[in-house]
Structures are given as structure tokens and as C-alpha cells.
Amino acid sequence: MTVLEQMGKNAKEAARGLAPAGALKNKALYAMAQALEDGEAEILAANAQDLKAAGENGMSESLLDRLTLNSTRIKAMADGIRSVAAQTDPIGTIVGGGVRPNGLKIEQVRVPLGVIGIIYEARPNVTADAAALCLKAGNAVILRGGKEAIRSNTRITEILRAAVEQTGLPKDSIQLVEDTSRASSVEMMQLTGLIDVLIPRGGRGLIQSVVQNSRVPVIETGSGNCHVYVDDTADIEMAANIIFNAKTSRPSVCNAIETVLVHRDIAEKALPAIKARLDEKKVEIRGCERTREILGADVIPAVEEDWATEYLDYILAVKVVDGIDDAIDHIARYSSGHSEAIITKSYENAQKFTAQVDSAAVYVNASTRFTDGGEFGLGAEIGISTQKLHARGPMGVNELTSTKFIISGSGQIR
Amino acid sequence: MTVLEQMGKNAKEAARGLAPAGALKNKALYAMAQALEDGEAEILAANAQDLKAAGENGMSESLLDRLTLNSTRIKAMADGIRSVAAQTDPIGTIVGGGVRPNGLKIEQVRVPLGVIGIIYEARPNVTADAAALCLKAGNAVILRGGKEAIRSNTRITEILRAAVEQTGLPKDSIQLVEDTSRASSVEMMQLTGLIDVLIPRGGRGLIQSVVQNSRVPVIETGSGNCHVYVDDTADIEMAANIIFNAKTSRPSVCNAIETVLVHRDIAEKALPAIKARLDEKKVEIRGCERTREILGADVIPAVEEDWATEYLDYILAVKVVDGIDDAIDHIARYSSGHSEAIITKSYENAQKFTAQVDSAAVYVNASTRFTDGGEFGLGAEIGISTQKLHARGPMGVNELTSTKFIISGSGQIR
Numbered sequence: 050m051t052v053l054e055q056m057g058k059n060a061k062e063a064a065r066g067l068a069p070a071g072a073l074k075n076k077a078l079y080a081m082a083q084a085l086e087d088g089e090a091e092i093l094a095a096n097a098q099d100l101k102a103a104g105e106n107g108m109s110e111s112l113l114d115r116l117t118l119n120s121t122r123i124k125a126m127a128d129g130i131r132s133v134a135a136q137t138d139p140i141g142t143i144v145g146g147g148v149r150p151n152g153l154k155i156e157q158v159r160v161p162l163g164v165i166g167i168i169y170e171a172r173p174n175v176t177a178d179a180a181a182l183c184l185k186a187g188n189a190v191i192l193r194g195g196k197e198a199i200r201s202n203t204r205i206t207e208i209l210r211a212a213v214e215q216t217g218l219p220k221d222s223i224q225l226v227e228d229t230s231r232a233s234s235v236e237m238m239q240l241t242g243l244i245d246v247l248i249p250r251g252g253r254g255l256i257q258s259v260v261q262n263s264r265v266p267v268i269e270t271g272s273g274n275c276h277v278y279v280d281d282t283a284d285i286e287m288a289a290n291i292i293f294n295a296k297t298s299r300p301s302v303c304n305a306i307e308t309v310l311v312h313r314d315i316a317e318k319a320l321p322a323i324k325a326r327l328d329e330k331k332v333e334i335r336g337c338e339r340t341r342e343i344l345g346a347d348v349i350p351a352v353e354e355d356w357a358t359e360y361l362d363y364i365l366a367v368k369v370v371d372g373i374d375d376a377i378d379h380i381a382r383y384s385s386g387h388s389e390a391i392i393t394k395s396y397e398n399a400q401k402f403t404a405q406v407d408s409a410a411v412y413v414n415a416s417t418r419f420t421d422g423g424e425f426g427l428g429a430e431i432g433i434s435t436q437k438l439h440a441r442g443p444m445g446v447n448e449l450t451s452t453k454f455i456i457s458g459s460g461q462i463r
Numbered sequence: 464m465t466v467l468e469q470m471g472k473n474a475k476e477a478a479r480g481l482a483p484a485g486a487l488k489n490k491a492l493y494a495m496a497q498a499l500e501d502g503e504a505e506i507l508a509a510n511a512q513d514l515k516a517a518g519e520n521g522m523s524e525s526l527l528d529r530l531t532l533n534s535t536r537i538k539a540m541a542d543g544i545r546s547v548a549a550q551t552d553p554i555g556t557i558v559g560g561g562v563r564p565n566g567l568k569i570e571q572v573r574v575p576l577g578v579i580g581i582i583y584e585a586r587p588n589v590t591a592d593a594a595a596l597c598l599k600a601g602n603a604v605i606l607r608g609g610k611e612a613i614r615s616n617t618r619i620t621e622i623l624r625a626a627v628e629q630t631g632l633p634k635d636s637i638q639l640v641e642d643t644s645r646a647s648s649v650e651m652m653q654l655t656g657l658i659d660v661l662i663p664r665g666g667r668g669l670i671q672s673v674v675q676n677s678r679v680p681v682i683e684t685g686s687g688n689c690h691v692y693v694d695d696t697a698d699i700e701m702a703a704n705i706i707f708n709a710k711t712s713r714p715s716v717c718n719a720i721e722t723v724l725v726h727r728d729i730a731e732k733a734l735p736a737i738k739a740r741l742d743e744k745k746v747e748i749r750g751c752e753r754t755r756e757i758l759g760a761d762v763i764p765a766v767e768e769d770w771a772t773e774y775l776d777y778i779l780a781v782k783v784v785d786g787i788d789d790a791i792d793h794i795a796r797y798s799s800g801h802s803e804a805i806i807t808k809s810y811e812n813a814q815k816f817t818a819q820v821d822s823a824a825v826y827v828n829a830s831t832r833f834t835d836g837g838e839f840g841l842g843a844e845i846g847i848s849t850q851k852l853h854a855r856g857p858m859g860v861n862e863l864t865s866t867k868f869i870i871s872g873s874g875q876i877r
Binding site: 065068069147149153155157160162163241245246260261264266267268284287290291293294295298381399403404405407408409410411412413414415416418419420424425426436437438439441442451452453454455456457458459460461462463 | 479482483561563567569571574576577655659660674675678680681682698701704705707708709712795813817818819821822823824825826827828829830832833834838839840850851852853855856865866867868869870871872873874875876877
């Protein structure tokens, strides 16, 4: 038996202990939060080693920032766990049911998924977030973080496991894969029967690799080629404001926009107003021919590839379209199905856009940046699903569950 | 572009036309049912050719029976489609939502999955069933049936497509893969981005091959290593009755039982009573050592493999266990997670069994044979999911949908 198979078996066993845990799970979560705060010095020491090694390996500033822990961030991790504890426990909820004509009582009940594998990259706070959400929903978790954060992750996991064990729940509810080579994530993708679902969190390369190679069911997260369409009836100031917010408030996240589509009848007025706002943050515009006719030839010409690219940067593709149908077609063709918005005063076009755009979150007159578990009122999120199976959009504790049917009879046969 | 890629694109396009179709879908379904009845002669002619070829290739009696259509079966297919039409349309249902503190109104709305691929074997009635269920939920379907039924399936699909087109919906809502070689199902498993979900229907070999090889998300169906546990407080007559029903009413289906576990304190009385019923249908018993001590040495000794085998035949594995915990452990180890039952008079043990057994359907004092969409009141079913992601247990029209978030604002930014 390989190390990972053994971890899978331990996780299955732990999951059996967690499923009926009820209120003990919250006790464990509060203990985990406290233990992280109490363990701050040890965690920061491990993190300093990670940072030193990363610096020596020439890690970029932005990645170093993601890897860095400090007192505030550890407090935030602990508070995050407490907010998960404060959420409603979905397990045991009766989702539906009734009595059949033959007297059988059928109840559909919410139950844990079982064992969840999380494959992620440099941010050590994912270790605590994911462990807390999985445990809240009664699942055992196998965490496989990036090699850059292995010392931080190891220390955090040890602290969390000890806290879980103290409350009387199985410590193998939370396990960390020590081997951070590619081989370990490949093996996780093959552990059908031991891991019930894999959730990759990180960059597009990581996520696509898991989606393409996993035999274990995967929930695809986080790829966002998001659009704003400015309808001919739009309030131009609102449009510019929303586009500015959706592009520049945090360009590196999946709910930031990458392309703006503008109705040809409003383009001449709207484009200069939009550009004026974007110029405040020196956003690079890549425009179609009609955009360049309006904004000037110093706008970089957009090529086919621009429509499909998730820049995650201060770059925005801009296209003038013939109308709402043209915009909807463009989105159907290029969107990753994450978040899209229409800016309009037209009731009819608002209805049409929300009905026909096939994305996880479709907005009227609001920024796509709201696609987030917290903003939607779902509590902490484990990621944003861009697939249609099982969960779509921000995934909270509920999305980490399954259901089963319980049937109560008195000797019925068929 | 390959034939299948083109079909995938056509299906995507058709799905865009189906999503807002509303009542037109029911019109199409009723037209499909009528067209099948009107086309009986053509369908039977095509089916006769399939049967002739299958006979020449030495197909077994039971497979020939599955392949055979007649007037009654065509009527049943048509009625099946009408019953799907009569079900509530899930699309557009508002699953949840509310207004956030910043004034954003968030609605979670039920939408189609998009494009569904069905890979199945010899039964041509699956063609009509699957097409109807997918269409009802607003999905385009790509059907890939077995080569034995290709003439029947082609004729049925042509008839259904014509009926769909007549009502003004896209005929590519229903497409049949003409190539029945292994290559076509392998290619379907790679069509990520064009097929949203694959559902294999058929024998274990087919299903496992799809689960193991597909890059498209799969819903695993139909594998059932089901158990009945006879508790020490069981009503013996009820136990024997339920076991007889669950084993012999239709041994070839996934909700039939394969193993009976009997509490040691009741074994001496219960086993002979159970065996007496099973003898009526000449069920072969493969027993553990303690079972053979009670029932006699002419009972075939069970080996390890018996506990894991889905016989789908008049064979039953029988094991004496030390109690309910032992039974639950055995089920956790060997069950495929489909359906299990406890026969008991004990409130405590009923609660324990239903809470701790991690299967799609868990019964108290009833036959596992009820695990079925119709019996559960879900209407027609597309299969019984034995996985935990997305859907678990009998899957009806609702399980062929996803959701999306629609967010209505007035200029909100984050």
C-alpha cells in the first residue's frame, strides 16, 4: 500500500467518525481557531523558512506575498474558521420526502461527501480554510499544497490535527500530503474509491491539469474570462464605474473582467468615458477596429486570442458589437462561464441577457466582482465552480455535501 | 472537425434554442410520442433487421429479448414519453435567493445542464426514454447506443427528430452517433467543452470503462452490490419475505440484493426460514462457515470474492455476523453504495443503520427493489447514481439540471 492509499484509507475511516459528529464539529473548529492563534510563533517560524527558501529560489514578489504569513493573517485564518463554525450545519437537513401510496416513508437527507482532496498552490491560508469547510460539512480532507509552502502547511496541519483530536474527533479528518512532487498529485487523481471528489485551487495550469487527468470526480474552479456588455440604453457613468471596479479593484482574481462589449449606438459616447476611468489605473486597452476608430489608433489592436484570454492584469479587451444578440453570441463563444454583466435601462434586454447568457453568475447593473461566497451570503467559500455538475458558482459548506434516501417501511415488497 | 465534434457543436447550438423553450418542449414530447406510434411499422421493420443480424451473430436469448421491439413495447415507449411530458418542468424554478444588505437581489435559478451524452447498450427503448428526459430538462442529447440496435435506434431517432423539428425546436436537440465502434465512445469521453456530462447505462464493464477513461464529467450509474441485514430483533417471516422479493423478483437489476447478513442470535431460526423461501426459486446460497453449520454442508462455501460480487442471478451470499456493528462494517467494506436494508424491530438499531450506512438508499423493513425513480415518485428515471457528486440514487428530470445565479443591481460596485 502506498503512502497515499494509506492516507485515503485513514481518511475514509475518519469520515465515518465525522459523519455523525454533530455539534462536536463546531467544538473542534473553535479549538482549531484557538490553536492557530496560540501557535502563531511556531507557524511564523516555519513560514520564515519557507520564505527564505523561496527567496533563494528567486520567487516573484507577488508569489512571495501570497506565501507570507504574519500575525494579522494568522488572526484572519482563525477568524475564518470561527465564521465557518458559526454557519448552519447542513448535515442531517431533510431536503425532501413524503409518504408513498404503499406506505413507505421516503426522506432525502443531506450527508457528507466523504473524503475531499484539495490540490492547491502557494497560499498557506488555504490549508486552514479548506480544512475548516470540509470538517464543517463532515468530510475528511486530504490537503496537497505547493512545495513552496510545505513547512508552513505542515506546521498548520499539525496544530489543526492536534486540536481536532483533543475534541474527540479523528485526527485523520485532516491530513497533509508531505510529498509535494508532481507524482503525489497524479496519484491523488487516481484514488477512485478512496477520494470522493477533488477540488483544485490555483492557476489555470493546475486546474486544467487536474480536470484533464483525474479519474476521481473533479469540481473545476476559478477560471474566469468575464464580460461586461454595455447596452445602447446604458447609463454611461454607471457603465464606466462598474467597468473600472470590475477590472481594477483586484485584477488578479477570477471575477475580474477581461472583455468589455459596447453597443455600436452608444460606443462613441461610452468608450471615451470608460477609457477616462481606466486611464486612472493605466489599464491597457486592446480594441477591435471600431473601438480604435473611436478611441484612436494608439489603442493596441485586439487579435482573436485576446477574446479568449484571462489576463488577470491591468489589460482589457474592448469590442464594439451590433447589439445584444451579438454580445450574447460573443459571450457564448469565448466566456469561461464564470460571471458576466449587462449595463442597461431596458427591462427587455435585462431579461434576455439573464435568460440567455449561460454563466454561473449573470448580473444586471452591478460589478462581476460580487461573485463570491461571502458577498452572496453563503459564508466562506471553497472556490467558485465553473462547471455545471454538482455545484455552480460560489461553493460554500452546502456544496461539500451529498444526499441519501432513507426509507422507512413495515415489510413492503415490490 | 470530426463528425463527433460537429455533433457536439450542433448540440451546443440546439441547447441554446432549448433552454428558453418552455411549453414548446411538452408540445415536442407529445409529438414525439405520437410519431413513435405512427411509425410503428418502420420501427419494427428496422428492429427485425437488427434481430436477424443479432441472431446470425449468435446473440443470447436474454440479450435478444432486450433488443426486441413489438407493438406493446413501442406503445410503452410512447406512454413513457407522455408521462415525462406530464411532469413539472424544473427549468426556471427559483431554488433560493434574497436581497443582500447592499441591495443586490440574488436569485439561484434552475437551468439545463446543456449537452448530455448517453452511452448505452442493446435496449432501443433507452433511445426514446433518454431523449425525452433530456429534452424535458432543456438539454440537447447525443445518444450512442450499441451496434446491435443501430438500425432500430437510427429509425427511432429519425422519427423523434422530425417530431421535434415540426414543433419548431431544433432537431439537433436529439442526435444519434452512427459509428458504433469503440472509437466513437472513446471520442465522446474526450469532448470536454462540447458535452457537459456523460451518463453510461448498461453493464458494469461499460460503466467502469467510462468512469475510468472519461475527461467529460460522468455520472456513474447502476452498479448494485446490495445487502439485507437481519437484526436479532427481526420478524423472521418479514425478513424471509423481503429477502425473497429483493433477490428473486428480478435478479438482473441493480436494486436486487446479493448478500444477506444475519445476526448470530437469530441465525439458527432465521436461516432455515429464509432458505425455505429461496428454495422456491432454486436460489443458490453461498454461505460463510457459520451459515453452513446451520444450513448444512451442502451449502456452497462462500469465498472472499463472493462478498464483492454482483451476481445479477439466482445466487445469494449469506454471512452470519456478530451484530449490527459487524454488519455495518461489512457493508462499508463491500457495498457499491446503492441500496441496503435492515430488518429489525429495534428503534435504536433502525436509527443506527440508517445513519451509519453510507449508501444512496437505506431501508428499514422494506425491499431494496424500491430504489427506482417511479417508486420514489420522481417520475421516469435516467438511471440510478451510485456516486455522491451531483446526484445520488434515482435520477429524474431534476437531476438533469444545473443552476445559475442571476443578480439584479442598480450600479453596485465592490
